[in-house]
Amino acid sequence: MAEYKVLIVEDSPTMRQLICFALKRLRDIRVIEASDGVDGLKKLASEKFDLIFTDINMPIMDGLKLVSLLRNDANYKETPIVVITTEGAQEDRERALALGANDYITKPIQPNKIMDIARTLLKIV
């Protein structure tokens, strides 16, 4: 069975742990964490990922910038990206989708919602 690699780019350790906790309930998933956009890019360059979760509001490099850079990168043009937003930040969400993000989740997030999105985007039966 193939192993899916998922990157979580999120500055909040609580959120990272929550997403990680949910994803690890799915089979054959390896989760790598990054604390901001730059850290995320370093990890994305070192290995190929199948799915990316990224927060929008982060220090150093925000999630929108990361989505934009990845959609212009041949290696990550087609890789599914999920942005994490707050309900009030509708503009950010729309911008992220316009930049090429595949889906979004709003805070406060529930582990089952993360699992559902990961299953859909990774096509896990």
Place this chain on the structure above:
Amino acid sequence: MSTEEEKGVHNRAEEFLQVFKKGAEFTHELMKENERLRFRLLEMEETAHDSSGEKEFGLENKKLLKRIGELEVEKEEILGRIRQIEAENQDFAARYVEIELENNNLANLYIASYQLHSTLDFKEVLQIIIEILINLVGGEEFAIMLLDEKTNQLQAVASEGVAREEVPPVKMGVGIIGQVAKTGENYFVEDVPAYVPDLQNPMVCIPLKIKEHVIGVLVIYKLLIQKTKFAELDYELFTLLAGHAATAVFSSRLYSDSERKLSTIQGFLELLTK
């Protein structure tokens, strides 16, 4: 031949003809009777044949009816079992949803607890409480207030969505916040959508307690838009925060104080040993 002899022959011939005629009639009657009997025999044979077929058909019919009855009973049993299994399935599905929800709640509680005790840095602990309130509860505007035992006042030490300086200090026992700090009882407004943000009268006020000793409060003024009411998990998180956040804040403060004292002592020692 004489006349008498001729008469005798004639009479015999007549007699013979009479006997022959009678014989012919008798034979004819016999044939008719034979035909009638054969017809009768055929009728009887047919009747006999029909009656045995009916008997056979009747027996077969009875067997089939009995089998139908048995199958009907069996079908009812199977349908009953299917209904039972369907009910069990529904029960399992409902239990699965419940367990899944419980699992999610436990995951959130575990993560909140894990994060709260992951550091002894006071500022980090405050940041973790803020993260929990944003990401797990869905708070948009809130503050963490700690009790200054010298002045007996609650002061905001961290906030989100509202400037820390804007949060007014509260005397112990005064107003909703002061009462919560005094009694150690949680406070929630009953009608969340109707609540109008007010820094003196929060939507939620949770005491930070170590056993019965209140060291501060968490006050929430506004929730994220999609959050129209509190879920069961939120109350669990508030209970967890009341205890775990309090101990995390208290121990990190103690640690910071001891660290500061330690560095002061080390400074003195270095001065003395120089």
